[in-house]
Amino acid sequence: MTVPGIPPAVTEETAPFWDAAREGRVVVERCTACGAHGFPPRGICRSCRGREMEWVEVTGPGVVYSYTVNHQRWLPDLEVPYTVALVDLPAHPGVRIAGRLHGEPVIGGEVDFGVEEGPGGFAVPSFRAR
């Protein structure tokens, strides 16, 4: 069963993220000069503008910045309702990632994160309420 949806276009900057996701890991950029974390990957540090970035696997927990429960079937075969959350990662300041949230959504609530099957055979970020 394929997941209905629109897959990401993969670029030089984002390929390592999607490759890692297929292995079940969520990775973000970290600046080798100043240590700042960045997401989405841009190949430049938003803090010091350094160009040497390395990939680090994120560690939890995540904290729900906010969420929405989508009821609209935007695409044929899209199963609704589902919850999407914007999740901040306190261990990685400035990093926020969007993904499906499973379990009871609570603003400020802690979530575990990983990946789940997404459209086009991609693995995409996924959260589970603690």
Place this chain on the structure above:
Amino acid sequence: MTEERAEHRAVISGVGQSEIGRQVDRSGLQLTLDAILAAVADAGLTLDDVDGLAMFPGGGVANLPGYANGNLYEVHDALGVTTTWRQGQVEGMSLPFYGAAMAVATGQARHVVVWRTVKEGSAARGAGGRPAYGSTKPAAEGPNAWLLPVGMLSPVVQVAPYAMRYLHDFGATREQLGWIPVTQRAHAALNPDAVYRDPLTIDDYLAARMISTPMCLYDCDVPADGATAIVVSAADTTADLRAPVRIECMAGVVDQRPAWDQWQDFSRVGHATAAAMWARTDLRPADVDVAQLYDGFTIEVVWWLEAMGFCGVGEAAAFVEGGTRIALDGELPLNTWGGQLSGGRLHAAFGHTAEAVRQLRGEAGDRQVAGCEVAAVTNVGVLEAGAALLTRF
């Protein structure tokens, strides 16, 4: 304020619109030409006076079916004009008339037509409902790569978490938000060109189907077909113009991360833009007679009411509750044409600008606000942002 402002060297001289509806079975090019010809005539000009053309979007952002229509060169050729300035406004639109005002202020053109044509109503019909963002492309590009694959398939899903957080942090309620579409629908009833004109009640609002919590059907603007054109002219041409309107001040600041998933502070949407705008005028919020505030979603009106200083942060829901303050005879008549919520999603503040011009001229028909001398216009909020005051000439 004695310092000369660039925007004072420009005026808005004409506005024109095509037929507007949920679906209008004519091509984007024909709608565009109808709007342009109407706007140029409205300005008191002829096409031979026009030497600048600009459209939004210029191309490259065909993410929403029906969102982008036509081609600047095709319209240029159809009109048979010679131009000294052109702009396909992809980003940097800020306000519909922003770039055009800079063009005439710096002498690059004398009379610029800028237009926006949407066919999103027809596209929604073709898709059997409002289609997903990016569904015209096989893969989600740029910022959409982080949104569409996880199910944030429409702008409403992308804005909804910030609306949720607003209600959560400030204790505002959906019923309070409902007074925005309910009041604007009453205004639309007086606008023969509005898409939806039947009365809407708070009960209707609360009973409407949920789209993406907390945003229900009536929190969202209406996909429509239609074109709006605006003529911006050099201020030293006013003797040639039928009824120009002054641009008192304008600004557009993007200070938060311009990505739907990365806003740092939902409570400060538009604040930097509004502050920059107020710094360019001696007028104050109490001087504004009508507010045409961008309303892709109700929550955007909330943010602009607060950013522009019409009320304090966290106070907008109470400000609109009951609808009396934002009614045509209230202290701040809001989106007097019905806004995009009822008038149709003409997008990017083109409909809002056209209405501001009509109100300032006293040409708004049954919905005319008496003694209208100062109109506020705002656009979008985070990814792009623009705010202006237009004043009677």
